[in-house]
Amino acid sequence: MKELIKYIAQALVDHPEQVDVSEVIGEQTSVIELRVTKDDLGKVIGKQGKTAKAMRTILSAASSKLNKRAVLEIIE
Amino acid sequence: MKDFMEIEAKTIDEAIEKACREYALPREKLNIEIISEGSGGFLGILSKRAKIRASVLSIDMDISGPFHEMPRSVSKDIPVETQDVNDIDIDMAETSRKMIEGILSRMGFPFPVSIKESDEYILLNIKGDGSGILIGKGGQTLDALQYIVNKALNKNGKERKRIILDTENYREKREKSLVTLARKLGEKAKRIKKPVTVNPMNAHDRRIIHLALQNDKELVTKSKGEGAFRKIIIVPNKKG
Numbered sequence: 001m002k003e004l005i006k007y008i009a010q011a012l013v014d015h016p017e018q019v020d021v022s023e024v025i026g027e028q029t030s031v032i033e034l035r036v037t038k039d040d041l042g043k044v045i046g047k048q049g050k051t052a053k054a055m056r057t058i059l060s061a062a063s064s065k066l067n068k069r070a071v072l073e074i075i076e
Numbered sequence: 077m078k079d080f081m082e083i084e085a086k087t088i089d090e091a092i093e094k095a096c097r098e099y100a101l102p103r104e105k106l107n108i109e110i111i112s113e114g115s116g117g118f119l120g121i122l123s124k125r126a127k128i129r130a131s132v133l134s135i136d137m138d139i140s141g142p143f144h145e146m147p148r149s150v151s152k153d154i155p156v157e158t159q160d161v162n163d164i165d166i167d168m169a170e171t172s173r174k175m176i177e178g179i180l181s182r183m184g185f186p187f188p189v190s191i192k193e194s195d196e197y198i199l200l201n202i203k204g205d206g207s208g209i210l211i212g213k214g215g216q217t218l219d220a221l222q223y224i225v226n227k228a229l230n231k232n233g234k235e236r237k238r239i240i241l242d243t244e245n246y247r248e249k250r251e252k253s254l255v256t257l258a259r260k261l262g263e264k265a266k267r268i269k270k271p272v273t274v275n276p277m278n279a280h281d282r283r284i285i286h287l288a289l290q291n292d293k294e295l296v297t298k299s300k301g302e303g304a305f306r307k308i309i310i311v312p313n314k315k316g
Contacts, residue, residue: 054220
């Protein structure tokens, strides 16, 4: 899941080398933390959070395949 | 155990869950075929139940099979082709295909993607497994993927083509059901001589409704609301 978010985020931002993703794995739910530089924050959130929402939708489709849940946190 | 069973539920997700329970198997051990996609119905009419056909995947059809057949390079860390994007000669269709395949393989769906290109758009067709998991409720997963790919490829602001994502013929089916819905609601508006409101929809779906009714002289279509809540109102012409 971590790789998935990293791949998507790197494709969206201007500074892919500064994308950092970490994953806190729980029994049922994992939390995926995405960090980008300040300049790129808007790129991963999008207008009215549309990009962030799209990433969460993709994430939940991918994790439902594994019968799990994943939460995406975008960290400033 | 029967070869397959047909299950009806309010939504596809619910039906799949039911199937898993019936067979007592996880989702990936089942072969799910969607017979009809449910719709919540509009104003209580037209509500359709979702129907699926579920069967157990045979053991030799191991799910891990296709995944391992994928070349290792695809699912491993490929640097995102940012340097290519600035290249004048880049093939946008090929880049978008690589991108979507990269996302899919990381989602655990290493499905092949084919390209159809026209002057206005690039159509990427994902050859799915028939489970509908890539489509999602009301097409939301497919739309999310499409949105991300468009965002990623159009980020440097140059005039670029629109990318349309499709799988299992979903776009065409959706368009047909929207046109049918538009006609039904149009008839209703004429019959009751009052405006009929359609559920909130995205821009693409609204466009289909507008186009479906534009030649009907007895009806006018308008949009109302903001952002994700924007919806169409079908108004019967005053003379009618």
